[in-house]
Amino acid sequence: MLCLGIESTAHTFSCAIIEKKRKQGRILSDVRKIYRPPEGEGIHPREASRHHAENSPRVLSECLQKAGVKINDLDLVSYAAGPGLGPCLRIGAVVARSLSSYYDMPIFPVNHALGHIELGKMLTGAKDPLVLLVSGGHTMILAFLSKKWRVFGETLDITLGQLLDQIGRYAGFASPCGTKIEEIASRSSTYVQLPYVVKGNDVSFSGLLSATKRIMPKGLESACFSLQETAFSMMGEATERALSFTGKKELLVVGGVAANKRLSDILVSICKRHNCAFFVAPKEYAGDCGSQISWLGLLESSKKNGVQLADTFVRQSWRIDTVEVPY
Amino acid sequence: MCGRLLSLLKLLKRGAEADIYLTTWNGMKSILKIRKKKDYRNEILDTRIRTLRTIREAKMISEVKSFGVSTPLIYFVNQKKCEIFLQYVSGKLVKDLPGNVIIKICKEIGRIVGILHKNGIMHGDLTTSNFILTKERLIIMDFGLAQKTEKVEDHAIDLRLFKEVLNSAHVDIVGKSWQSFLHGYKKIVGGTRMERVIAQVSVIEKRGRYANVV
Numbered sequence: 001m002l003c004l005g006i007e008s009t010a011h012t013f014s015c016a017i018i019e020k021k022r023k024q025g026r027i028l029s030d031v032r033k034i035y036r037p038p039e040g041e042g043i044h045p046r047e048a049s050r051h052h053a054e055n056s057p058r059v060l061s062e063c064l065q066k067a068g069v070k071i072n073d074l075d076l077v078s079y080a081a082g083p084g085l086g087p088c089l090r091i092g093a094v095v096a097r098s099l100s101s102y103y104d105m106p107i108f109p110v111n112h113a114l115g116h117i118e119l120g121k122m123l124t125g126a127k128d129p130l131v132l133l134v135s136g137g138h139t140m141i142l143a144f145l146s147k148k149w150r151v152f153g154e155t156l157d158i159t160l161g162q163l164l165d166q167i168g169r170y171a172g173f174a175s176p177c178g179t180k181i182e183e184i185a186s187r188s189s190t191y192v193q194l195p196y197v198v199k200g201n202d203v204s205f206s207g208l209l210s211a212t213k214r215i216m217p218k219g220l221e222s223a224c225f226s227l228q229e230t231a232f233s234m235m236g237e238a239t240e241r242a243l244s245f246t247g248k249k250e251l252l253v254v255g256g257v258a259a260n261k262r263l264s265d266i267l268v269s270i271c272k273r274h275n276c277a278f279f280v281a282p283k284e285y286a287g288d289c290g291s292q293i294s295w296l297g298l299l300e301s302s303k304k305n306g307v308q309l310a311d312t313f314v315r316q317s318w319r320i321d322t323v324e325v326p327y
Numbered sequence: 328m329c330g331r332l333l334s335l336l337k338l339l340k341r342g343a344e345a346d347i348y349l350t351t352w353n354g355m356k357s358i359l360k361i362r363k364k365k366d367y368r369n370e371i372l373d374t375r376i377r378t379l380r381t382i383r384e385a386k387m388i389s390e391v392k393s394f395g396v397s398t399p400l401i402y403f404v405n406q407k408k409c410e411i412f413l414q415y416v417s418g419k420l421v422k423d424l425p426g427n428v429i430i431k432i433c434k435e436i437g438r439i440v441g442i443l444h445k446n447g448i449m450h451g452d453l454t455t456s457n458f459i460l461t462k463e464r465l466i467i468m469d470f471g472l473a474q475k476t477e478k479v480e481d482h483a484i485d486l487r488l489f490k491e492v493l494n495s496a497h498v499d500i501v502g503k504s505w506q507s508f509l510h511g512y513k514k515i516v517g518g519t520r521m522e523r524v525i526a527q528v529s530v531i532e533k534r535g536r537y538a539n540v541v
Contacts, residue, residue: 143495193371201492241343316537319537
């Protein structure tokens, strides 16, 4: 089975083709084009969607070419139907609909967050993990229980990715700025006290954001260092609480912020303490990519037929804990 | 003395923020809760969190006793080592009880949370694994995240967390146990206050990511 997956929830437009044999998946190609806002600014949904629309034909043909696959060889097409930015989601959906109707392929709208998890599981071999999903759009701790991914903890306001991006933009960088902040933080070891807010299994970052902005004029390096230490320790504690509550023996980290070395160091140390196996999605597939959408399309197709064109929706607010998972 | 004590320790549970040991205190069966240093945490931050929570837990437990909430007794606190010796309580964690029992117990949980809130205290970590059902009564524990607060928002955070726990760990009975909880809560705080807190719970939920706002 060959599936073309189309991702366009936020800054990334990506097409990927995965071949599935029995339960094994092999990524044949994964091509991305990332919208970069001007320095110090965030994603402008209209500009991002324009970027996606302009780049979609090139990304698509490069994806087919790299995979060595002709469009007629594809068995199905899947697209990220949410959650994400409306204008961006619509581009992916339009590309998917056009291919589906012109080439008469089954079409599957899938949940972007679920894609992160399922691709992470496929690539790492994790079986029944507690999942930490950390990105620009999500900060959630989840576990699978009676047919759905249940939220055991999450952010009460902004996400970890937003926190890092907003600080980065405030300092004048272009988002996404996680890597840049990590690099600056590594140059300091001076900890400045910042608000640490863990509420049960949940975290809240909004106060930390304002407080970090306040200490930035006194030194960007120590501010970035203290920000990372505080925010990641909060995540660590929330994760630890969920691990101890659920008793899971695996931890899987997915999403763009999974690429951060300091965060994964903290999580590795936690896993050691709880005798738990640690899995992290490989760096190139941790962030948004077509592969997560393609793989989820393949999983869906093992249990369902595609949807009618008239039912190919996009939904900006589509929480993962409302999606039933039959496979 | 300490050395002898330590040799009698038996690790019961490696919790999220503390290790729980079974030991004795002056001849009584006791639980030793140690908030150990976490290597992954920056030292200044780590010391601050551990000390603050140890003190807070001890203080809050004594305080809530004064208005009749059942918690384990505190035998001894070592602030420097972040250790608390607590009374050993024999019973079952509510989390591990059968669903129909949890539904019933939730009313009592609601009552206890109501008493806490009425007296200006939020628990901060309301999960079903922080309640023990003994032969006589329901015991609430883990006050490390507790706070003195009268704010509707803070009380709503307690309720939201408990709802989240039911929604994730006890999916099959979430509707009935939540109703049962509210029933008990209402008895203590009254209908008007409960409505206000519940309205605030929705506000918090809407603040969440991808909540149904669009």
